[in-house]
Structures are given as C-alpha cells and as structure tokens.
Amino acid sequence: MTSVPIGRAFELLADAAPDAVAVRCGDAVLTRRELDAESNRVARAWAGRVGHDDLVTIALPNGLDVVLACVATWKLGATPQPMSPRLGSREREAILDLVRPALVVDEAFAAGGLERSTDDSPLPALSASSWKAPTSSGSTGRPKIVRAGAAATVDPGGQVAPFVPRQAVQLVAGPLFHAAPFAYAMRGLMTGHELVVMPRFDAAEALRTIERHHVTWAVLVPTMMHRIWRLPDRETHDVSSLESVLHLGARCPPWLKRGWLEWLGPERVVEVYAGTESQGLAMISGPEWLERPGSVGRGVSGSEFMIVRPDGTRAEAGELGEIVMRRDGPPTYSYVGERPPDRDGWHSLGDAGWTDADGYLYVADRLDDVIVTGGVKVHPADVEAVLEEHPDVRSSVVVPRDDAERGQVVHAVVDVDRSDVTEATLLAWARARLDPEKVPRSWRLVRHPLRDDTGKVRRRHHR
Structure with a gap:
C-alpha cells in the first residue's frame, strides 16, 4: 500500500x-x-x-x-x-x-x-x-x-x-x-x-x-x-x-x-x-x-x-x-x-x-551535567546508577554544588521509600561502589518522585 x-x-x-x-x-x-x-x-x-x-x-x-x-x-x-x-x-x-x-x-x-x-x-x-x-x-x-x-x-x-x-x-x-x-x-x-x-x-x-x-x-x-x-x-x-x-x-x-x-x-x-x-x-x-x-x-x-x-x-x-x-x-x-x-x-x-x-x-551523560570536582570529571548518571541500585532508593538526581576548595562537589538528592534510610546508610553504599571523587559530599533525602513519567528531570531546580 x-x-x-x-x-x-x-x-x-x-x-x-x-x-x-x-x-x-x-x-x-x-x-x-x-x-x-x-x-x-x-x-x-x-x-x-x-x-x-x-x-x-x-x-x-x-x-x-x-x-x-x-x-x-x-x-x-x-x-x-x-x-x-x-x-x-x-x-x-x-x-x-x-x-x-x-x-x-x-x-x-x-x-x-x-x-x-x-x-x-x-x-x-x-x-x-x-x-x-x-x-x-x-x-x-x-x-x-x-x-x-x-x-x-x-x-x-x-x-x-x-x-x-x-x-x-x-x-x-x-x-x-x-x-x-x-x-x-x-x-x-x-x-x-x-x-x-x-x-x-x-x-x-x-x-x-x-x-x-x-x-x-x-x-x-x-x-x-x-x-x-x-x-x-x-x-x-x-x-x-x-x-x-x-x-x-x-x-x-x-x-x-x-x-x-x-x-x-x-x-x-x-x-x-x-x-x-x-x-x-x-x-x-x-x-x-x-x-x-x-x-x-x-x-x-x-x-x-x-x-x-x-x-x-x-x-x-x-x-x-x-x-x-x-x-x-x-x-x-x-x-x-x-x-x-x-x-x-x-x-x-x-x-x-x-x-x-x-x-x-556509548552515552556518558549530558555535556551540561558533567561535574568537575578537583579537576576530575564526574558524570551524574554514573553516580545515580549506583544509588538507584540500593533496594530502598526509588530515584536520585545528582548535581554540582559550588565548593571553595574543589570548585564543585557532588550533591545527591535521593528519593527513599523508608524513613529509617539515612545519609550515613547511603554514604556507606556509595563509598563501597564508587571512586572517591564520585561519592556525594552532601545529601538531601526526600519521599517523593524526582522524575516525571518520562524519566525527565530539570536538574537546575535541584542546584
């Protein structure tokens, strides 16, 4: 036809x-x-x-x-x-x-x-x-x-x-x-x-x-x-x-x-x-x-x-x-x-x-999302993939935070499904699986979805 x-x-x-x-x-x-x-x-x-x-x-x-x-x-x-x-x-x-x-x-x-x-x-x-x-x-x-x-x-x-x-x-x-x-x-x-x-x-x-x-x-x-x-x-x-x-x-x-x-x-x-x-x-x-x-x-x-x-x-x-x-x-x-x-x-x-x-x-990440911390480039998707493998993490968003010493550091916003999950829990999980420069230096834990139904997120809202 x-x-x-x-x-x-x-x-x-x-x-x-x-x-x-x-x-x-x-x-x-x-x-x-x-x-x-x-x-x-x-x-x-x-x-x-x-x-x-x-x-x-x-x-x-x-x-x-x-x-x-x-x-x-x-x-x-x-x-x-x-x-x-x-x-x-x-x-x-x-x-x-x-x-x-x-x-x-x-x-x-x-x-x-x-x-x-x-x-x-x-x-x-x-x-x-x-x-x-x-x-x-x-x-x-x-x-x-x-x-x-x-x-x-x-x-x-x-x-x-x-x-x-x-x-x-x-x-x-x-x-x-x-x-x-x-x-x-x-x-x-x-x-x-x-x-x-x-x-x-x-x-x-x-x-x-x-x-x-x-x-x-x-x-x-x-x-x-x-x-x-x-x-x-x-x-x-x-x-x-x-x-x-x-x-x-x-x-x-x-x-x-x-x-x-x-x-x-x-x-x-x-x-x-x-x-x-x-x-x-x-x-x-x-x-x-x-x-x-x-x-x-x-x-x-x-x-x-x-x-x-x-x-x-x-x-x-x-x-x-x-x-x-x-x-x-x-x-x-x-x-x-x-x-x-x-x-x-x-x-x-x-x-x-x-x-x-x-x-x-192979796709690494968005160019604008790359975090440069202490001269090392960190792709947020690498960190998010590790955090979301944790059984109590529903989603995560990783963004840069300004830092006087390192220029930028890694900041993680994490949606958890249990109130007893702490920053210390996630920090231990990340340290066991990520190179030191990729480990988040600051955290924010939330109890609501971070991405819409298409998986999109506006990172600037979390910076």
Whole structure:
C-alpha cells in the first residue's frame, strides 16, 4: 500500500476491520469504525476555526479525548501540537505566543467532552506539511517547539521503523503530550496497532494491564523499568504476551538493563537512542548489548554518528567527546521561532559519549551535567546508577554544588521509600561502589518522585 493522508488512513483501517479495537483507556473503548466516525464529528465541529496547515495545540491528559483531538486535527489537514497540561501559566503563554495555534484544546475546552457535529461523513483528504509539532522536554532549558520535517502522510500497512512491529497491542505508559510516547503511539495507531492507554503510569497497574489485555509491545523509559523492577510481586504476573519491549529516553543503568534481559530474555528487549528532532537514531538488541554492555547501538534508518573533540575534530575510537549525528534525506525537523544550529549537517543532543572500534555508540551523560570536582570529571548518571541500585532508593538526581576548595562537589538528592534510610546508610553504599571523587559530599533525602513519567528531570531546580 502507498502513503495516504493520515486522516484517510483511519478510514482505510476502519474499512478493513471495523470492529477491531483502536484505542482503550480504562473501561472506555473505541473501535476503528467508532474512532473514524467520532473524529469526523469532532473535525467538522472545528472546521470553521482550523484550516489547512494550521497548528492545533492539544494540552490534554491521557485518555480517549487526546486521541480523538489528534485524529480530528489530521483530518482537517492541520498539525497537532501536543503540550503538557501541567505547565505553569508563564511557560504555557510563552509557548502559545510562539505557536499561535488556530485552536487550543485543553481541559477547560474539553470539559464535558469534545465538541462534535452530527455529521460523521468523511472529510476531504488533506495532509499537512508536518505531521506533528511537539515541545521538547525542557529538561535542559526552555522547551522548544519541534516541527517534524515529514508530511502528514502514512502507509497504513507499512512498518514505521525497523524496531516497531507492524501489528501490536501497544501499551502507552507515558504521557501523550510528551514527544516519544506521542510519536510511537500515534504512528502505531495509524498503522493498525491497538493502543492500551494508561491514564497515568503506575508500575503495578502496568503489569496488570499487560496481563489483562495481552499486550505484545511496550515503550518504556528507565524510570518505569526501575519502578516495575522494584515490585515485590513482579514475577507473579504473566507477561508472556510481550513480544518486545522498547526502552529509550535516558541512559539505562547496566544492572537494571541486565536484570530485564534475564527476566524477559535478551531477544525481547530493544533500546533506541534518539531525540525529539529525530536527527539520528541508534538501536541495539538485547543479544548485542550483552556483547557490548552499556552501548546504545549503531545508526539505523540512514543515521550516522560521530564523536567530536571541543575543537571540532573527529575523536578516535574510545575517546570521550560530544555525540553528533546526521541522517540521510531532507531535514527531519525545524524549530518554531528559532533556527536549528548549523554544523555542516551534523546535529547534537548535547550528550557526551564515545564509539568503539566497530562503531557502537556509548552515552556518558549530558555535556551540561558533567561535574568537575578537583579537576576530575564526574558524570551524574554514573553516580545515580549506583544509588538507584540500593533496594530502598526509588530515584536520585545528582548535581554540582559550588565548593571553595574543589570548585564543585557532588550533591545527591535521593528519593527513599523508608524513613529509617539515612545519609550515613547511603554514604556507606556509595563509598563501597564508587571512586572517591564520585561519592556525594552532601545529601538531601526526600519521599517523593524526582522524575516525571518520562524519566525527565530539570536538574537546575535541584542546584
């Protein structure tokens, strides 16, 4: 089958299997035919306000309405611009000033349900010049609006990427206003996946959902993997339906990755390294990772990676430097309101890393997050991985603190699940497992999550 406008793809999928489930969230379910008809009604209600190639800001929590809003937007030949409904007023207004959307679909707008016409007949087949325009996470600064370079067309019978199955019951565990869950869920939906959407991630409920709905494919981040791993009854759940788990979004601690490979089997775990902008993608299978622990793989889908020194020259194999990437074909993105940095076709996510002699990529940490203490460089992810291996630690964030003698020292904010866990307990754990310069010199213990459901954290809030 050839590519068609995304809106038309939903009609074709409904014609092929009208009673197949398209999306479910809790007890609410839409079949393919219902999704097609309901999105037509919503699109017709918005038709006087939304035109071809307009942006529609969608700031809704996970549920059927966010899916309907996106499908209706595509059917109008417009571009969905997912945005977190939890943003503060200042950040929200700054984004809307840049986007200038034709319509803002938020919780106030959708109170009582999305507006609908009585007419559910098909709309003209239109496709926007860009299929999505999400905001970046903002974990390293003000969020950017990233307009995808690909037009709003799709082959509904095709494969989205080599690491995405053609047919799947897909668990949507992350918030759909975030770029990665949005991309994998919506690309899956428009190619025939059944989406099982969690209103909010909960580790125990995720395993119950996999078991109840025979989920075959899930996209997770290491924070989710860690929470699931810590469940005392994890192994009592039947996860045999899972054919593959894809994880991405942050560096996965090797001890946690190895545990998942042993639990599910290496052939059922795939890792991808990429950014919202899709300037490059690396992939590694479980068996490959066991041969090269810590690697995120090699370039796929026309992607090439290189490590550069501070002076811009190419680093040798094994030498730490900045990770840059490029991809065959036209640009994969543009920013709304600013221009991407021009580096002769190479792009950066701001990460440090290295490659081995065979071209496998390893990620150390974000360049901006590196702590220099007494002249020694410390990568926070190395320290966090050790702290989070402690059985009573749910999450941690490591940041620099100014120090008159050493310039900076390592400071750790740690989420613990028991009140009797002390700084002394964690200090002893760290000293037994870390080089002296990596051991935190100061601590703050808390009893609340430090990362959101996508595993993101704004480190500047902890500095």
